[in-house]
Amino acid sequence: MAKQQIKHGANTKEISIEYGIKEADIIDFSSNINPNIPSNLENMLIEALKKANSYPDINYKELRESISNYLDVDSSNIIVGNGASEIIYLLAKGLEKRGAVLNPTFSEYKRALNVANKEVISIYRDKDFKIDMENIKQKIDEFDFLYICNPNNPTSSLDDLKDLIKYFMGKDKILIVDETFMEFCQDNEKTLLPFVKTHKNLIIIKAITKFFGLPGIRVGYGISSNIELLNKLWSIKEPWSVNTFGENICKQVLMDKTYIKKSKEFYAGQINYLYNELRKLPNFKAYEPNTNFILMKSKILKASEIKEKLLLKHNILIRDCSNFDGLDEYYFRVAVKKKQDNEKLIKGLRNL
């Protein structure tokens, strides 16, 4: 059968068939989603259903205004899309002409560049997965735009990009920073949002997917004060790509201050808890996390073997990271989930 080419985490349906486990029984550590979900969305859904009889607003004016209020960014500096993915692909399509990625990282940047027939320049992080400015400086003449994921997927590393944005100033290069996982961080010190107004060569990507626990609604957005570039992106964007449910749920969850506060507190506790337990395990190295997932390196078994054993014995699904450019077959990633799930993961890994 014809099918998508890239392996991602989270396809619990296929896993359930392959391993003969009931889908609902799978404890999914492979997707980095907030396990909490904003409440009181039911009434809004009925409202959104009434609106499903019309097209969404092709310019998403109200949705952009909600995001504008949430981030305190001018709504004319916002473009919305079907998840962060659509923004990643729009940029690959709209920008000229050589795109760089900082490996190991989220595979969709490279795929978007390939789909757009753009040249892909690979730059690598250092051995601790921090950004190596020298590596970037060395390649600066080889690319026109650079995707950086910060905090980075799958390494959970967080970098201070203020020196990088200064270095980019005056150079004819675009810096794309995917801050999809920034809201899980304990403070917002590292976000480049305050630089959007003054740095026209900066584009920030964000999503509702992860922090609001709603990957199913497919809403993401890009932020830039480069109106010429935004016009270009709108001019090549497919129409109505965010549906009325995404449009309306998004407006509501961005105002849910209780949910935001509760989630921040939840992660403050669970990230540290899970990391401290995982680093005690002798057969693994746990990389220090800055966001809601942890990169692990196994010292004995391969990630594929660990994945299989955890599934068969404990119904636990991890993300084998061997297909990330810059990692090998001993790396895997686990999401930080609710306490009782995290305990099961620790126990499962200990028993291997």
Next chain:
Amino acid sequence: MAKQQIKHGANTKEISIEYGIKEADIIDFSSNINPNIPSNLENMLIEALKKANSYPDINYKELRESISNYLDVDSSNIIVGNGASEIIYLLAKGLEKRGAVLNPTFSEYKRALNVANKEVISIYRDKDFKIDMENIKQKIDEFDFLYICNPNNPTSSLDDLKDLIKYFMGKDKILIVDETFMEFCQDNEKTLLPFVKTHKNLIIIKAITKFFGLPGIRVGYGISSNIELLNKLWSIKEPWSVNTFGENICKQVLMDKTYIKKSKEFYAGQINYLYNELRKLPNFKAYEPNTNFILMKSKILKASEIKEKLLLKHNILIRDCSNFDGLDEYYFRVAVKKKQDNEKLIKGLRNL
């Protein structure tokens, strides 16, 4: 502000601001949507909300199976997308290399070709907006694939394409037939669905948008037995573009036989009623409709003047068709709506 480049009907939000009319008071004849909506979707929404905490199935296996049952087509021959639009754009991107459109027609075919940097070959329908085989034969060496909308938007004309598909046989050309409006027709004689299995150079596009009255959910699909081409489309498709609400609502509405039957009966009556009334108006020519909208040509006032007058006097919004390639500033399009709305339109046009 940065905004979408193409004018479509249906942006009642902007119209309401521009004309100072409450959005809910606008009687929208500009979008060709079934005014009925499938019922009992509320419970399904609550189910879909629970699923919004996961990604949609990246391969949309169950959704394709629902479509497969609805149309009696093999599910491996189906690709789903964010409305028919995504399929239109995927084809423009994935096919080599010169695309033709049959004007006047839906503007997104040309826009998709432009966005994909493909050459656009314009072919024209005859003066009654029927397909002129000679025009196509004359241009056959100039294009590699051809988009045909059947029934055609905005002309509401319906063509028998069986000769065309025979003519394409053995030629290295792809025929894309957008049958989004076929379900509104009184019979299904003209669909090319029975030819999918035997004609690998045929692709049919359909959508949930129009007939099921749900443009807001953004679900469309393409059908072809050309697995090589489908693989190519999946390989360049952006991931998860149909969200969990689209995925789940679609599965439910396709099984709603009562809605389908009721809608067919509704249109059988109202299309004829509205057409018979409109053709009595001395200052207009009404083109014979085959689907749920009617193309009109004004003999005195321009479409833009009619649009303005109908809005200001009657809150009625029509689709000015002057920006369709092949039409001029005297053409406009009206949807077939519920009886009481259709009566208001007739009265409004009579009073002009």
